[in-house]
Amino acid sequence: MFKIIPNKKNIGAEITGNVKKISKKDFKFFFKALELYGMIFFRRQKLNSSDYIAFAKHFGKLAKYPRLKGLSTKYKQITVVQRKATDKGPSFGEQFHTDSIYTKKPPRFTMLYSKLVPKKGRANTEFSSQYLAYDYLSKSIKNKLIKVKGRYSSEGPISVTTRERVKEKGRKIEELKSIHKIIKKINSKNTIYCSPGHLVGFSPNLKNSEKVKKQLFKHQVKKKFQYSLEWEKDQLAIWDNRSMLHQATPFKGNRIMHRITIL
Template identity: 65%
Template sequence: MIKVIPNKNNIAAEIECNLKSLTKTDITKIKSCLIKYGLIYFRNQRLTSKEYLKFSKIFGKPAFYPRLKGLSKKYPQITVVQRKSTDKGPNFGEQFHTDSSYTKRPPKFTMLFSKIVPKKGLGNTDFSSQYLAYKHLPLKLKNKLKNLKGTFSSNGPIANTTIERTKEKGVLKKKLVAKHKIIRSVNGKKTIYCSPGHLIAFNKTLKNFKNLKNILFKHQTKKKFQYSLEWEKDQIAIWDNRSMLHQATAFNGNRKMHRITVQ
């Protein structure tokens, strides 16, 4: 039996259960919650890397992240995202974005498993529901965006947050670029798919590109669409990259996460 605890405005939900002993019914409900809420998280989960990877396969095929090396030869799909107290500069992912939007087949889902966390309330991950962002998008803007595609680049604005991590773990230096529709549907629900950290152009020549981009970004990240996830040790979160933006928050201290993306 699992217990689902939705947050305000149905932005994210906590699920109480033991991920080591899920039934088929539990798995179906967890998948449904992920689509409905965009982000789900589980406290007090003591999984080995093998068990963590097995759990990720419930949602699809674990992907290889093109920017960092894997945890080990045995677990190349798990990457380590770590912030040390001695690190300088911005945190990895410290700007609203959706993961790997610069690839032709971006991952549907991202998972983080907390191994080391700072004091509670520090090192949060902020999320912004793009279901709600689309729902409250003015009709004029909906019409302007419905046929647009965005060009997304690995060298976009967020690239400066990867510098320190890639020094440690190695990086694919080749620039990656891809185009995707700005407005899309996820299981029949409309969402805005636009990564502020990676967008560099629209497919149509627009004289007011910068103005439209700024208006869209400001709307996508309104506080009323947001939820800030406080991390605890042994906590797993998984979110839908098609319907959620996320960002790391600034902090000083030690934090270590094991990350998996799922196609």
């Protein structure tokens, strides 16, 4: 039996229960929770790589991350997101973004499973609800953005945070670019689908586009839209990239997360 505990303002929710003991009905429950809250997480889950992949496949087709090699030949779909105490630059993903938006078909969901984490309260992942961000947009900005698309690049501002890992485990790829609508509808709810870490412009270009971009970024990540997830070992989080921005918080130390993205 799974129980849901929504966070404040319904920005994400905790679900209690063992994810290895699930039914088709449970997955319908998880999908509905993701639609409502944007992110769900489970504490104290003992999963090996096969368990993790089996669980992820219930949510859709697993994607390959274009910038890093997989965990192993057998587990190519698992990407190791690691921070080392010796790293000098920012943490992987240390800027608000949505994953792989620079691809033609970005992943709908992202999962993170914690293998090694520092003391609780450090190395959090912060989420910002784009359902709430859309609801609080002014009518004039909504009207301005409704027919506008964003232009995205894998070499956007956030690319600096991947350099340490790309040097170790990276793939040689050319710059990836994409164009996607900024305002999306998920069933009956509108959301802002725009990644500050990857946006390089608008299509068609807007008057005072740089000013609009700065205003939009500032609005998307207001504190009243945010929830900070504190990691424990063996914790699993899943979020919908269409309705949640996320970022790693700065810290010094060691952390290992296993990531899967789902189309």
